[in-house]
Amino acid sequence: MLSVEGVEKFYKKGGLFARDIQHVLKNISFSCGDGECLGIIGESGSGKSTLGRLLLGIEQPARGTIRFDGANVMDRGARSGRISAVFQDYTSSMNPFFRVEEVIKEPLRLRKIGHQAVQDKIDQLLHQVGLNSTYRKKYPHELSGGEAQRVSLARAVATEPKLIVLDEAISSLDGSVQIQVLDLLRSLRQLYNMSYIFITHDIQAAAYLCDSVLIIRDGQIEEMAKIEQLKNVQSAYAKKLLRMIMT
Amino acid sequence: MNMLKQILKDRLAGVSLFIVAITIAAGAFAPWLAPHDPNHIHMELRYAGPSWDFPLGNDHLGRDVLSRLIFGIRPSVLYVFAALLASVCMGAIVGFIAGYFRGRTDAVLMRVVDAMLSFPGYVLTLALIGMLGVGLENILIAFVLSKWAWFARIIRTSVMQIAETDYIKYSKTIGVGHLSIMARHIVPVSLPDIAVIASSAFGSMVLQISGFSFLGLGIQAPHAEWGMMLNEARTVMFSKPELMLAPGLTIILVVSAINFLSDALQGALDPKLMSSKAKFQARTAVSAARLQGKEVA
Ligand SMILES: Nc1ncnc2c1ncn2[C@@H]1O[C@H](COP(=O)(O)OP(=O)(O)OP(=O)(O)O)[C@@H](O)[C@H]1O
Numbered sequence: 001m002l003s004v005e006g007v008e009k010f011y012k013k014g015g016l017f018a019r020d021i022q023h024v025l026k027n028i029s030f031s032c033g034d035g036e037c038l039g040i041i042g043e044s045g046s047g048k049s050t051l052g053r054l055l056l057g058i059e060q061p062a063r064g065t066i067r068f069d070g071a072n073v074m075d076r077g078a079r080s081g082r083i084s085a086v087f088q089d090y091t092s093s094m095n096p097f098f099r100v101e102e103v104i105k106e107p108l109r110l111r112k113i114g115h116q117a118v119q120d121k122i123d124q125l126l127h128q129v130g131l132n133s134t135y136r137k138k139y140p141h142e143l144s145g146g147e148a149q150r151v152s153l154a155r156a157v158a159t160e161p162k163l164i165v166l167d168e169a170i171s172s173l174d175g176s177v178q179i180q181v182l183d184l185l186r187s188l189r190q191l192y193n194m195s196y197i198f199i200t201h202d203i204q205a206a207a208y209l210c211d212s213v214l215i216i217r218d219g220q221i222e223e224m225a226k227i228e229q230l231k232n233v234q235s236a237y238a239k240k241l242l243r244m245i246m247t
Numbered sequence: 248m249n250m251l252k253q254i255l256k257d258r259l260a261g262v263s264l265f266i267v268a269i270t271i272a273a274g275a276f277a278p279w280l281a282p283h284d285p286n287h288i289h290m291e292l293r294y295a296g297p298s299w300d301f302p303l304g305n306d307h308l309g310r311d312v313l314s315r316l317i318f319g320i321r322p323s324v325l326y327v328f329a330a331l332l333a334s335v336c337m338g339a340i341v342g343f344i345a346g347y348f349r350g351r352t353d354a355v356l357m358r359v360v361d362a363m364l365s366f367p368g369y370v371l372t373l374a375l376i377g378m379l380g381v382g383l384e385n386i387l388i389a390f391v392l393s394k395w396a397w398f399a400r401i402i403r404t405s406v407m408q409i410a411e412t413d414y415i416k417y418s419k420t421i422g423v424g425h426l427s428i429m430a431r432h433i434v435p436v437s438l439p440d441i442a443v444i445a446s447s448a449f450g451s452m453v454l455q456i457s458g459f460s461f462l463g464l465g466i467q468a469p470h471a472e473w474g475m476m477l478n479e480a481r482t483v484m485f486s487k488p489e490l491m492l493a494p495g496l497t498i499i500l501v502v503s504a505i506n507f508l509s510d511a512l513q514g515a516l517d518p519k520l521m522s523s524k525a526k527f528q529a530r531t532a533v534s535a536a537r538l539q540g541k542e543v544a
């Protein structure tokens with residue numbers, strides 16, 4: 001469904017006339033099937049978020065192609081409502097001037113449905129992420145981190161997308177809330193039969209949710225492994241990552 | 248409506264809003280409100296003190312000071328407001344485009360802005376008056392030309408911050424077009440910032456236009472303008488100080504009201520600041536922005 005081939009990305013460092021160029025992603029290729037959950041793991045600065053933005057089609061790769069159901073992801077019409085995203089920073093994930101209901105209404109606007117249907121859908125979505133209708137009138141700053149991430153999830157699944165890219169979606173939450181949101185992600189995935197690309201630096205969370213993981217280091221794919229075979233990874237870097245969580 | 252309620256909660260802001268509203272209304276309906284023709288000369292009433300017929304007295308040509316103050320609202324406040332609106336609009340368009348699209352567009356537009364900003368504001372205004380000639384319209388044109396770049400730069404910074412947020416990324420992801428992202432997210436979210444810098448610039452522009460008229464570069468006699476009224480009263484500053492008092496106090500009052508209102512505006516526009524506990528924080532942030540505004544404007 002999502003296929004990434006030979007993707008490269010560079011960023012210019014410094015100003016307009018700067019020569020210094022940073023090679024952020026090097027020859028990235030992988031694919032993600034229907035209903036699959038793929039974890040992308042790597043340390044800070046390895047280029048995970050950059051890869052995420054490319055997958056979402058909001059930035060263009062310097063080389064290589066990213067295809068979603070055969071169409072280029074840069075094509076806005078091809079993405080429309082079929083790819084969605086949840087980001088790390090819950091404080092900036094929603095327009096501060098919007099109430100929760102307006103936040104969730106935004107993606108529903110793409111589906112041409114009537115007023116009453118939209119209202120019912122908002123209630124239904126809030127219910128699915130474990131919030132009740134009293135949250136409709138709240139502003140983002142009146143929500144806790146976990147609640148905000150739940151609203152982001154409700155917004156993300158509103159158009160019933162085929163793929164959601166989650167960039168560190170649980171990293172800024174604390175322990176018990178992380179587990180709650182992970183469980184919510186699991187149940188939503190069953191409900192809507194979606195694929196996830198789960199970007200994280202937390203290998204445990206990835207193991208909990210994903211079918212397979214992609215380990216990325218300095219912009220290169222270090223290793224790709226099924227979760228069941230995570231114990232017998234080959235590369236030294238992956239072994240080191242694993243050892244860190246075992247101890 | 249909600250916004251109005253928020254402003255009125257703060258008593259100082261309520262009074263300021265009242266003063267600004269009265270001033271604008273008085274300026275708009277000047278011919279009906281003013282008790283006398285502002286340019287009608289009564290030589291027999293030169294420097295006359297307040298009377299029932301002329302509540303604020305008469306000036307050196309025996310003209311009614313109150314009527315001249317009311318007619319002076321038009322050039323001193325209303326036309327300045329129009330010039331402000333024009334330059335904010337120009338600045339906003341450039342700032343939105345540069346801040347949202349970034350890259351080469353941004354680089355080119357910002358070099359133009361830099362070039363405009365490299366002239367000191369007063370010098371640019373004086374140079375334009377030198378080229379176009381003395382007169383209120385020319386000062387207003389000079390204002391628009393010299394101030395839009397400053398607005399463009401500030402609005403661009405604000406837009407850049409907003410354009411990087413996750414909710415804009417989300418909108419782009421699900422395929423919302425650039426125009427609707429601008430209209431639904433960027434314009435409303437940056438509006439409080441714009442309102443605050445615009446209103447603080449408004450205060451200083453009112454002062455500046457009075458300053459230019461005081462120097463004789465603005466509106467030409469016999470039309471009334473607050474700065475020019477000050478100038479005319481200057482010759483009798485020591486013998487008849489009350490003639491300076493009326494326009495001077497009016498300027499101070501209106502400019503202060505505008506400044507207080509600009510403080511209150513941000514709190515009223517931003518849902519995060521509506522709760523009173525965040526109010527102090529808002530105050531300090533706005534004052535910081537205002538100080539910055541004063542420096543450049
Ligand atoms: N818009 C940008 N302009 C210039 N450089 C960028 C930009 N975005 C990212 N980079 C650079 O690319 C590199 C990778 O950044 P990225 O955000 O993808 O890392 P990450 O793996 O997501 O890290 P983290 O785990 O901290 O979120 C960093 O060195 C960063 O400085």
Ligand SMILES: [Mg+2]
Nearest residue numbers: 048049050168
């Ligand atoms: Mg990141």
